[in-house]
Amino acid sequence: MDLLFHRDVVVANLASGSRGNCTYVGSPTQGVLIDCGLSTKQVLQRLDQIGLGKVRINGVMITHEHTDHVASARILSDRLRKRQGKPVPFHMTRGTASNLNPRCAPADVVPIAAGISFTLGALKIDPFRLPHDVADPVGYLISLHDVNVGVITDLGRTTRLVEQQLSRCDVAVLEFNHDEQMLMDGPYPWALKQRVRSAHGHLSNDESEALVAASATPRLKHLILAHLSEENNRPELALAAAARGLHRAGLRRVEVCVASQRQPMGPVEVRAPTEPSKPPRRARPPARPHTQPPAPRPREAQLPLFSRYS
Numbered sequence: 001m002d003l004l005f006h007r008d009v010v011v012a013n014l015a016s017g018s019r020g021n022c023t024y025v026g027s028p029t030q031g032v033l034i035d036c037g038l039s040t041k042q043v044l045q046r047l048d049q050i051g052l053g054k055v056r057i058n059g060v061m062i063t064h065e066h067t068d069h070v071a072s073a074r075i076l077s078d079r080l081r082k083r084q085g086k087p088v089p090f091h092m093t094r095g096t097a098s099n100l101n102p103r104c105a106p107a108d109v110v111p112i113a114a115g116i117s118f119t120l121g122a123l124k125i126d127p128f129r130l131p132h133d134v135a136d137p138v139g140y141l142i143s144l145h146d147v148n149v150g151v152i153t154d155l156g157r158t159t160r161l162v163e164q165q166l167s168r169c170d171v172a173v174l175e176f177n178h179d180e181q182m183l184m185d186g187p188y189p190w191a192l193k194q195r196v197r198s199a200h201g202h203l204s205n206d207e208s209e210a211l212v213a214a215s216a217t218p219r220l221k222h223l224i225l226a227h228l229s230e231e232n233n234r235p236e237l238a239l240a241a242a243a244r245g246l247h248r249a250g251l252r253r254v255e256v257c258v259a260s261q262r263q264p265m266g267p268v269e270v271r272a273p274t275e276p277s278k279p280p281r282r283a284r285p286p287a288r289p290h291t292q293p294p295a296p297r298p299r300e301a302q303l304p305l306f307s308r309y310s
């Protein structure tokens, strides 16, 4: 059981929407945050609320410089360093770093580039370009024990690359930002409506439905609807669009939930494939009873998940 526990992959959205975004991806004991757009107090409180209060945060991945994704970076960076006794790296593109509000800048920035994947301990992290109205935004595909988790929000349209990344996901945190009609009938000024609808704004329910229909594969187990607009969308409309998309993709067994601005989502846990990367074993001759020492525990279960920062 111990081994299985260590191979669970945990995904928990702490908040999602224009007032703050933050998602945890990792094991039950350590992992990374994607974005930190809500206060440090809220990040830590919400982790605690869903039973992840003791997880070690080994890095923070920033998608872009909008405040709802980066607001607490400086203070969170200080707090994590004190809590964990070491600086915690904040990964972001150079474009994001140079356009960050200096009041948000964290202590330890590690530059990354779209299209260049890297590892952080056992995590493989693949940042990829998104179309959004900032300097150099990225989404992330994070792999642990052969389980792929995609965080794909803040994009005005889909691209071939986004479709490819979604097709690889076991768990997808995917933007369902607005209902087109609600946006057009709603209170936003005209210029803001045009910005949201543009190719560098946000995905509508219909656009995300089409993306799911075109790209989700039987690999997908959990679909988390994210970055819903509080003024221009309703959870039931986003859920209906997601259901249509999954139906069109021929997928019947995907668990769908809506990430909320106000409260953290209970963690999604995915059991990793039992032997992800080892070649198939050859059949062993039957063991002679009482003469063999007990088999050693697989080493993987004893290795720390993160070596560089833990």
Ligand SMILES: [Zn+2]
Pocket: 017, 018, 021, 066, 068, 069, 154, 227
């Ligand atoms: Zn945003």
Ligand SMILES: [Zn+2]
Pocket: 064, 066, 132, 154
């Ligand atoms: Zn944004």
